[in-house]
Amino acid sequence: MNSNGLSDITDKILDLSKLCTSTGQIDPTLYTKYEVKRGLRDINGKGVLAGLTDIAEVKSYTIEDHELVPCEGKLYYRGIDVEDIVKGFIEDDRFGFEEVTYLLLFGKLPTKKQLIDFTTLLAGYRTLPTSFVRDIIMKAPSHDMMNTLARSVLTLYSYDDNADDTSLPNVLRQCLQLISLFPLLSVYGYQAYSHYHDGNSLYIHAPQPELSTAENILYILRPDSKYTSLEAKILDIALVLHAEHGGGNNSTFTTHVVTSTGTDTYSAIAASLGSLKGPRHGGANIKVIRMFEDMKSKIKDWSDEDEISNYLTALLHKEAFDKAGLIYGIGHAVYSLSDPRAEIFKGFVEKLAAEKGRNDEFKLYSLVEQLAPHVIAKERKMYKGVSANVDFYSGFVYSMLDLPLELYTPIFAISRISGWSAHRIEEIINNGKIIRPAYKSIAKHTEYKSLLDRE
Template sequence: MNHMENDKDNQIVFEELAKKISSKIEDENYTKYSVKRGLRNSDGTGVLVGLTEIGDVRSYIMCEGEKIPTEGKLMYRGLNIMDLVNGFQKEKRLGFEECCYLLLFGKLPTQAQLNQFTELLGDYRELPEEFTENHILKAPSNNLMNKIARSVLTLYSYDDNPDDTSIANVLRQSIQLISRFPILATYGYQAKRHYYDKESLFIHMPQKNLSTAENILYLTRPDSKYTKLEVELLDLALVLHAEHGGGNNSTFTTHVISSTGTDTYSAIAGAIGSLKGPLHGGANSMVLEMIEDFKANIENWEDEEEVAAYVEKVLRKEAFNHSGLIYGMGHAVYTLSDPRAVLLKEKAEALSKEKGMEREFSLYKNIELVTPDIFKRVKENDKVVCANVDFYSGFVYNMLNIPRDLHTPIFVIARIAGWSAHRIEEIISGGRIIRPAYKNVAKGMEYLPMEERY
């Protein structure tokens, strides 16, 4: 019997064994013991578990105990993301490298400081000798998130000083990872494309003098060509995904793992595993699946009433995947607006005209427009929902001809900047291993001799 036949037979065994697991904890126990499920308070806000100076998400104000929704704000080191983006775009510069510097060092760089930082990133673009052949091409993966995590763990073996958690050493490791993530992701994609999809293999060398956004497009495309607007939009997407406060799942994972004193590669690999989840970084893929369903079932994408009727069917679990969810609408923190979606939408509209995709852009706009009121009526829920960054990011990547396999990895390429800043902050300021409590509610059990068990 071959290996695959063994797996098939054993799967039946595992399914039967799974039925014996009956450890579902009853919901009333969570209320009884005042458990903050998901580390959330009863009003939906996050439980305060730490302090940070890196990122801040603002979406409501508290007045006499009542949460009042406001337009969303995202702050990087106290600087409004709107001001950061408007600043570098007004000066006709790309912003991701400047954003990384800001997150790591807590201030905007001078031109000389930015030049030194970008030179360091350029110096580390290339992977260690034979790494591409031995660890990427010879070990392809059908899922790039797992491939990137494995590559990060493998880089530990190529580091002469991997376990040193001094700030200088962790900073060096962080800058190396920020620089190399675009290469790990795009090379992983090329390997997957060749060995799984049976397509031609293209491996371009990363360019020291190109920005992160330019390198992603250069390494992904067979002809390495791209337009100025394409680079600007991808650079913006990277800036908007670079950081989102300490409470998001993957950043909190970075804090938790870092608090143990472990190495950088282990902490970052754990964060990647968190971001892979469809409730976190993988959400934009669900938006794209939903949009394909909308396009197939709505005749006139620009007809607001027709779009509204189908949105209602989806919310009533009568269409799409019957989950009752409009993916990309609503957020754990943002209420009236997500500033990342606002900025991305503006650039997306410009690129949709360049790409001849205005009609599809209208579909997105109409879904965003009609969903909040229909949600409130159908769900009988007063929660304020808005488009989040995932709603438009997949559309942007499609317009950039970035393969679906790379959509969530681009999130990783951006977020490594925030993770690195939070890891350094945890090492400097954390001071204690993070160890929340779990209440054991299991019933007592007596030991039974083998012959008395059933």
């Protein structure tokens, strides 16, 4: 097809897209009229109750005299405060992601022997089918690792003799295998992309059974497989903090929705990956990093509060960075006063910044965290407080770990597959109805017109 033909097709697509816009736009006042909870949340950010879960609890308010009162954010895994979980394995000088995965899946903390047996089981599953890397991952590498990851997950269906068996033992086996394989699928996918698109050397390191998930990520990613203890431990904490966030977050709710249809594990997890890919969800930390890169290039004195506040105001006025009117990493759909994950992360981020010689950047992040809520309060009506969320610091951590941007969201997926698996199992055990919320039609009934009578 010649260039004129492509131009004609492009013009036709643009005309059709305008038609979509003109016919698809819904009067915003109708959402208020019919009491529609857009985003399945009320104006204060409180989610519509769509189900029950025993896996995790996100707490952002208390009830006093029948009123909702914002409080410091709390996150509980199976009823245990995440802050206590992190404190526990840090004091023991060990890694925590495998322990948290066990807790989420089985509802209790493992004994020492159970944890050893569980990590051994995961290590045994950390092997891809023969020629999978060559035939699947190396073929047509995508520039987006989330698409690569989803494609790999769907392809693994073809290698499973019991792919459609939704009995609990089989689903658990499938979930454990995916939890083990996500680091390989993500990193190998990146290595293929880096080689074919950027011309870099190709490294396919085999994972080591004695290493933790966090250690293996760094081991198979880096050309020399070397990393410091602090690097591995902070990546492990990142995995722990991203592993689960209640049933209402978009990707986990997707897991419930798709699982409720009775479909296979690979299809359910691939759907959740599609949700997590979105920049409003798992891709948010990339936006934070890019926003800060722009900020650092525009601000002369990183310690000048007035200069920083002016830049933040420009962001809200759609005059800076991507002109979206957002300060990325600030604010959360649920939390108001604080995101406990960001609070936990911050202390470890400071240590890593010191090790990497990036204290000035850490101070800039801290100033933005301090100033942004005040800037937002001056510019916009707020129905609840805003604070730094976990994405605010996670991108900075990944940057200091020299992780490529392409792997930021897959790292989130490597962690969240544990929570998705727990929720898929919970949905199957409770044998709920197929999830089908209501949408009210506002279209007027009109008569059908024959083709020749249409204008």
